[in-house]
Amino acid sequence: MNRSSTLQHSLMLTPLIGATDSWLTALGVWVMFIVVISAYGVGMAVLRPKLVPNARLIAGILLAATLTSCAEMAAQVWALQWHQHAGIFAGLIALQCVVLDHTGFFQSAWRERLRLCGLFGALMLALGLREFIGYSGLHLATLVPGGFILLGLLIAAWQAWARPNPSH
Amino acid sequence: MNRASSVVILLVLAGLGIGATYLVQQRSAPRIATEQRAIDSRNLLDLLPADSYDNQPLDQPLRLDNVVLSNSTLLGGYLATKAGQPAGVLLRSQTVGYAGSIELLVAIGANGKLLGVKTLRQSETQGLGARIADWPNAWLGGFTGKSRNEPADNGWALKQDQGQFDQIAGATITSRAVINAIHDALRYFDEHRQQLIGDSPHE
Numbered sequence: 001m002n003r004s005s006t007l008q009h010s011l012m013l014t015p016l017i018g019a020t021d022s023w024l025t026a027l028g029v030w031v032m033f034i035v036v037i038s039a040y041g042v043g044m045a046v047l048r049p050k051l052v053p054n055a056r057l058i059a060g061i062l063l064a065a066t067l068t069s070c071a072e073m074a075a076q077v078w079a080l081q082w083h084q085h086a087g088i089f090a091g092l093i094a095l096q097c098v099v100l101d102h103t104g105f106f107q108s109a110w111r112e113r114l115r116l117c118g119l120f121g122a123l124m125l126a127l128g129l130r131e132f133i134g135y136s137g138l139h140l141a142t143l144v145p146g147g148f149i150l151l152g153l154l155i156a157a158w159q160a161w162a163r164p165n166p167s168h
Numbered sequence: 169m170n171r172a173s174s175v176v177i178l179l180v181l182a183g184l185g186i187g188a189t190y191l192v193q194q195r196s197a198p199r200i201a202t203e204q205r206a207i208d209s210r211n212l213l214d215l216l217p218a219d220s221y222d223n224q225p226l227d228q229p230l231r232l233d234n235v236v237l238s239n240s241t242l243l244g245g246y247l248a249t250k251a252g253q254p255a256g257v258l259l260r261s262q263t264v265g266y267a268g269s270i271e272l273l274v275a276i277g278a279n280g281k282l283l284g285v286k287t288l289r290q291s292e293t294q295g296l297g298a299r300i301a302d303w304p305n306a307w308l309g310g311f312t313g314k315s316r317n318e319p320a321d322n323g324w325a326l327k328q329d330q331g332q333f334d335q336i337a338g339a340t341i342t343s344r345a346v347i348n349a350i351h352d353a354l355r356y357f358d359e360h361r362q363q364l365i366g367d368s369p370h371e
Contacts, residue, residue, distance in 0.1 A: 047177065055174040059181055066185035073189075073196045080203040 008103045017147040019089040026128030030121045040097045060101050068094035215284035221248035221255045239348035254365035263349035266341040267291045274353040281315045297342030316354040324351040
């Protein structure tokens, strides 16, 4: 794992913990992420060959800012209450676009991109279930520490499943 | 692919980006404002029984501007009417609690009886005073039906202050502030009924 993929992953950690206190918030942020990332990918695929390398970052920032702003306003029109709850995380998607671009996400294979988006969505929705755990009386689950604990448990379960025969 | 064409593309992209954002903003702003209004009225008006009014109270603000009362300040108010007759008023009251200011919405019926109280903003201690923000709220519900003189002035206090109301456990100062603010609002309504709803008591 190099430094830029750490940056990419830690940026994803923010919505994973912050925007998953309700399932709908988590779903909404993920859908918005997919829409904006796809549009950004298409836009940059057109622009990239036409630009000198130095100009690509600026173009990426302009495109990401435009797409995220428009998506945020559309979200406000359709679901203002959702946006008031999740708006700050929706804004972060612009930064995620630029960082993903920087780490070569849009040059990687289709399967690889789908895998990252799918994994992000699965984790968002799994952590979003904290809302229902909270309803059943475990209030800690809906708080930020509860998010970290559940994420830790999920990663531990994944590790245990992926390596059934640990070597000693 | 050269420097000059890249600069041109960047400028076009910036122009398109600003233009698109501006257009979307122009088109969505009125709808967002309408939606915000609907959310506000849902949040503010759920303390009135649904069949007790038929106007849009938020569109009928009362002319109140920082009226300073003995324990609180009235920031504003709204008039609820039914079939053109005043049904009650909503007063936004601000008082000082334990940790900071508390903003309450106090609904008073045209008969001077309290219809409900709701906390709009507070910064009291988590788990203690902050429980005034829970909604629906059993403690605040206990004031429904009371009026300025029922109980009498000395009854409008906590039991530990020889009054008749329970307090929120562990939050004496918060409870005292809320009770005094509610009593203030009821007293103000009683004394300014004519000006607020334009009629006199029916008794």
